[in-house]
Amino acid sequence: MARDLIKSHPLTPELSVELFAQKGIGAFRFSAALFKWSQSEFEGLQKICLQAYKNAWHVPWSSANSLYTFPTAKGGHESPLPSGVLTQALLQHVDQCMRHKDVVKRIMLAQLARTLTEWHCNSFTDFIDEMELWDWNVENKDFWSQLAKSLHSQKVSITWAEKMDQKLASVLCPEKMSWATATRSIRKCKTRIQKIGGLRVDTEPTAWGLDVQVWNLLWTGEEDMKKGIPILKRAGFESIEDLPRTAVGLSSKAYQDLPLQLRSFATSNGEQRVRVPMRKDSTAPPNFLFRST
Numbered sequence: 001m002a003r004d005l006i007k008s009h010p011l012t013p014e015l016s017v018e019l020f021a022q023k024g025i026g027a028f029r030f031s032a033a034l035f036k037w038s039q040s041e042f043e044g045l046q047k048i049c050l051q052a053y054k055n056a057w058h059v060p061w062s063s064a065n066s067l068y069t070f071p072t073a074k075g076g077h078e079s080p081l082p083s084g085v086l087t088q089a090l091l092q093h094v095d096q097c098m099r100h101k102d103v104v105k106r107i108m109l110a111q112l113a114r115t116l117t118e119w120h121c122n123s124f125t126d127f128i129d130e131m132e133l134w135d136w137n138v139e140n141k142d143f144w145s146q147l148a149k150s151l152h153s154q155k156v157s158i159t160w161a162e163k164m165d166q167k168l169a170s171v172l173c174p175e176k177m178s179w180a181t182a183t184r185s186i187r188k189c190k191t192r193i194q195k196i197g198g199l200r201v202d203t204e205p206t207a208w209g210l211d212v213q214v215w216n217l218l219w220t221g222e223e224d225m226k227k228g229i230p231i232l233k234r235a236g237f238e239s240i241e242d243l244p245r246t247a248v249g250l251s252s253k254a255y256q257d258l259p260l261q262l263r264s265f266a267t268s269n270g271e272q273r274v275r276v277p278m279r280k281d282s283t284a285p286p287n288f289l290f291r292s293t
Contacts, residue, residue, distance in 0.1 A: 002027070003052035016056035017079065024052060025080050032082075032089035036146065039136040045082040053079050087150045091158070094147060115144040120229050122178035122239065128152050130180050133191050176239035179229045183221070190218050 002024030006016040028045065051061050053068045070076025097108045112124065121127040124144075131145070131152040138145065151158065193208065205215035237243055 001048075003048050003055060006052060007055045009056075013057045017053060017077075020049075020052045020056060021080060024049065025085055028082060029085050029089050032086045033093040033143075036141060037086065037136065042082055042136065049079070049081055053077070083150070084154060087154045087156060090143075090147045090150055093143075111142065112144050115142055119145070120179040120225075121181075122176060124148070126178050126181055130184065133184070133187055176241045179225070179232075179240060182240040183225055186218060187222055190222070193218075 002020050005023060006020055009016050011019065050065050050068060054061055054063060066076065068077050068079045069081065071078045094108070097104050099105075116122065116124070116127055119127060119130055121130055127144070128148045128151050131149040134145075134149065136149060141149075150156075189208075193203065200215075200219040205212055208215070210218070232243075
């Protein structure tokens with residue numbers, strides 16, 4: 001293993017780090033874009049890399065990791081880690097596949113269109129934002145979802161995302177709000193509650209400033225979304241903006257203040273809400289909740 005090659009070495013720390021980068025990081029970079037990596041595998045690889053860097057500097061493995069992960073501007077070594085290497089490898093792979101107007105490029109664009117449809121997104125930029133709610137171990141992860149998750153986790157912005165969306169305009173509608181965007185606010189609220197150990201049955205809804213109805217929709221709405229959106233799309237509603245709208249008055253029943261936890265922006269006054277009238281003959285499931293705009 002490359003980590004053990006530089007253990008008790010006679011080289012300078014800088015040369016040892018360079019040797020590990022060529023042996024260990026180089027071997028990972030060669031096949032990084034060709035495999036699906038789980039969260040546990042990434043954590044294991046990152047642990048090995050940090051141990052190797054500590055071997056290079058002759059410090060115990062129990063020492064702090066921040067010295068090797070922090071950027072040089074913050075006083076760290078900014079050593080390469082598997083997460084950043086994977087992002088580079090994925091970007092290089094997609095650049096090679098999309099460089100020429102050939103069958104490979106058409107296959108990549110077709111796969112991207114299928115992925116966006118499956119995740120109910122209208123653009124690749126929207127898809128990157130959607131990855132905030134998902135971890136590495138999602139069941140339907142493919143190349144594009146892996147790239148989007150990697151870009152989001154590394155906070156990397158790409159200049160060709162808008163050009164990619166323009167090429168998909170004939171298949172999707174990037175200028176309209178997607179179903180994923182319309183429901184992301186409330187799903188993000190659910191994710192935050194789960195991260196601190198909150199459960200549907202063990203947590204009091206009033207602790208989050210939510211009434212019982214919204215609290216129940218918070219936990220059942222995502223499954224209803226997965227069932228209902230395909231039905232709505234087959235009916236011709238590709239975006240939430242395609243749904244019919246009805247004029248409502250300014251009464252308290254028509255407009256209700258959204259709780260702080262469900263607002264799209266911290267500065268929002270919480271008075272904007274999408275009202276979706278459903279036909280009686282619609283086969284969409286009940287309790288279908290949409291995000292305020």
